[in-house]
Amino acid sequence: MKFFLLSLFLLFSNPVFSQTSIKIFPKKKTYQKYYADAISHQFSLLKHFESNEWYGNIGTDKPLLNLTINNNDYQFSIAATVFSTLKITPPHIQVFTADYLVDFFLDRNFGDDYLLRFNWGHMSAHFVDDGILQLNQTSINYVRDYIGLQGEKLIDLINGKVYAAATYNFHNEPRKNKHTRFQFGFDAGKKISENVLLYFAFDIKMKAEVNNGTTKAFQIGFKYPQNGDSFIRLAYTFRTGYDERGQLYEETSSRNLLGLYFDF
Numbered sequence: 001m002k003f004f005l006l007s008l009f010l011l012f013s014n015p016v017f018s019q020t021s022i023k024i025f026p027k028k029k030t031y032q033k034y035y036a037d038a039i040s041h042q043f044s045l046l047k048h049f050e051s052n053e054w055y056g057n058i059g060t061d062k063p064l065l066n067l068t069i070n071n072n073d074y075q076f077s078i079a080a081t082v083f084s085t086l087k088i089t090p091p092h093i094q095v096f097t098a099d100y101l102v103d104f105f106l107d108r109n110f111g112d113d114y115l116l117r118f119n120w121g122h123m124s125a126h127f128v129d130d131g132i133l134q135l136n137q138t139s140i141n142y143v144r145d146y147i148g149l150q151g152e153k154l155i156d157l158i159n160g161k162v163y164a165a166a167t168y169n170f171h172n173e174p175r176k177n178k179h180t181r182f183q184f185g186f187d188a189g190k191k192i193s194e195n196v197l198l199y200f201a202f203d204i205k206m207k208a209e210v211n212n213g214t215t216k217a218f219q220i221g222f223k224y225p226q227n228g229d230s231f232i233r234l235a236y237t238f239r240t241g242y243d244e245r246g247q248l249y250e251e252t253s254s255r256n257l258l259g260l261y262f263d264f
Contacts, residue, residue: 036203046259094130125246142246160188178208197226215241
């Protein structure tokens with residue numbers, strides 16, 4: 001304990017740390033959400049037009065602390081979401097899949113417009129009881145442990161941003177020799193009132209686990225209020241390519257979705 005306290009004293013007496021400040025549970029988020037990304041952390045409900053499937057997702061991302069060292073700002077965050085598929089045939093509701101995603105983020109801003117993010121995360125995907133017993137599906141062991149580097153450029157002129165990301169799966173099953181995923185996207189909007197933004201978003205992923213096949217998403221929607229870190233979105237999404245659900249990762253389809261998102 002004495003050694004630990006002495007180490008802390010020496011560390012923070014260093015001139016570098018003399019200009020250090022820490023803020024616990026900051027309200028403002030440094031890094032902005034990818035709207036059209038199906039596995040962006042979210043609290044949402046979506047309806048698939050062509051079937052009886054609904055997607056009920058429960059989660060969010062929250063900043064833990066801001067660290068400032070010599071006017072350089074860093075933000076540490078944690079995020080978790082359960083992505084579930086519901087098959088609704090009144091009066092029955094069958095829970096089909098449940099995917100669990102957890103991320104730890106370290107964000108760094110360069111000026112007001114350029115943002116960099118490092119993340120470590122885990123995903124596991126499952127058929128739940130209804131999917132296995134009632135819908136006669138066979139489960140696989142789908143898991144990913146990964147690190148990633150992301151960057152985005154905010155563009156005030158279009159009320160939006162562009163972003164790119166690279167992810168390396170250091171543990172992934174069942175395709176143990178397929179490690180990478182690359183992602184690119186953007187969103188842009190037009191203010192239609194003081195508090196409402198009409199926006200368009202695009203997202204594309206290229207995944208080694210499906211031999212560099214892609215998943216593309218196009219989204220158009222309304223965001224209210226259009227400023228701030230907490231808002232509601234009502235959006236239509238067209239998603240095509242490989243399925244984002246881990247148990248179905250080798251399947252391809254095109255889907256039309258209407259969703260309500262609570263971003264907070």
